[in-house]
């Protein structure tokens with residue numbers, strides 16, 4: 304599709320301008336909060352039990368000592384935000400695997416609630432092997448929204464991604480999620496999926512959709528496959544050659560299956576997140592929160608028109624916090640036009656732009672502020688409602704936003720690639736060795752005695 308290619312190239316070019324990792328001289332802290340802004344706190348936990356070869360996130364192999372020291376530093380960094388006067392309404396814990404050390408996670412979320420009593424919901428990511436009693440008992444008292452990384456319910460694909468041995472077969476994963484869902488342990492239970500894998504067929508997509516529906520999860524996020532330059536070789540070696548030829552077709556299949564017809568079971572919460580109920584927090588918190596400080600190694604903050612990037616090195620992270628600095632090491636300022644582009648993309652990805660709010664904020668209409676972007680989307684039939692109040696999307700418009708977000712996150716991933724390339728030698732070796740260990744799909748946490756039991760804590764079954 305020509306519009307898909309043009310859009311990919313445009314967002315790639317914009318990303319190339321901003322997703323460059325250059326340390327900013329003298330930068331030791333995030334800015335103070337602005338009055339009247341609603342902030343969300345992002346915390347990054349960069350540890351996984353086994354490193355997946357294709358993954359672009361900032362993550363290191365888990366060791367208890369490393370993780371305990373890291374969590375201690377992150378709590379210190381959280382106190383720095385409190386001292387600055389920040390207030391938060393929601394928390395998102397991402398990774399890595401945030402649930403890799405439950406005691407430390409509990410202490411950290413506990414401190415967040417103590418320092419910021421306005422916090423409502425806490426959201427955390429996890430992997431299917433942690434949907435077991437020991438973890439779930441603690442998790443259900445800590446977080447209201449749990450997001451489980453599943454990626455696919457196809458055993459062949461799970462094997463090719465080296466996830467089958469680590470996280471179990473699709474049937475095992477499905478049964479675990481069903482058990483968690485039946486026990487109603489969380490206000491919101493999200494299942495993360497990926498579509499457009501090489502070799503994926505419409506029948507495989509249908510199977511994934513059916514499994515998600517059968518799982519009882521309250522929400523699902525279907526990400527388009529995102530391949531950064533550095534992870535392309537690894538992905539092509541494991542899952543095959545990546546093209547975008549089927550992406551639009553698969554996307555419409557997924558959207559229509561969840562949200563089509565007269566009585567859909569799900570409603571769109573964003574262009575690729577579908578929820579059984581409205582008003583649920585989503586993985587793309589950037590849609591609901593315009594500004595979010597991030598703590599932890601590899602965190603990225605967006606505050607008052609600037610992007611801030613935290614150090615990706617664990618040692619540098621520890622040293623910065625120990626000397627009383629925050630972990631932020633680079634800052635890029637968005638000129639007003641690019642801030643508009645960012646809001647245009649996030650607003651439409653979240654399904655609509657409120658034109659009155661836009662005018663109040665930027666002092667001009669969307670069409671005047673971003674004439675090229677607006678004209679491109681309009682010419683491609685992307686807008687459904689386009690009146691004085693709102694801008695909303697047609698099915699084609701929703702797909703074009705998926706393309707924009709795919710390219711945007713590929714840009715973020717390439718930033719992570721640069722950060723990884725700049726790691727000190729011993730930390731780079733740690734990641735490399737962890738990836739080599741992860742290439743074999745032999746380790747199966749689900750084969751352990753604990754995992755073989757019911758996924759639901761006995762007290763709540």
Ligand code: SF4
Pocket residue numbers: 350351353354355358359360362398399400430452
């Ligand atoms: S994809 Fe694998 S390595 Fe990456 S964060 Fe998830 S579990 Fe960790």
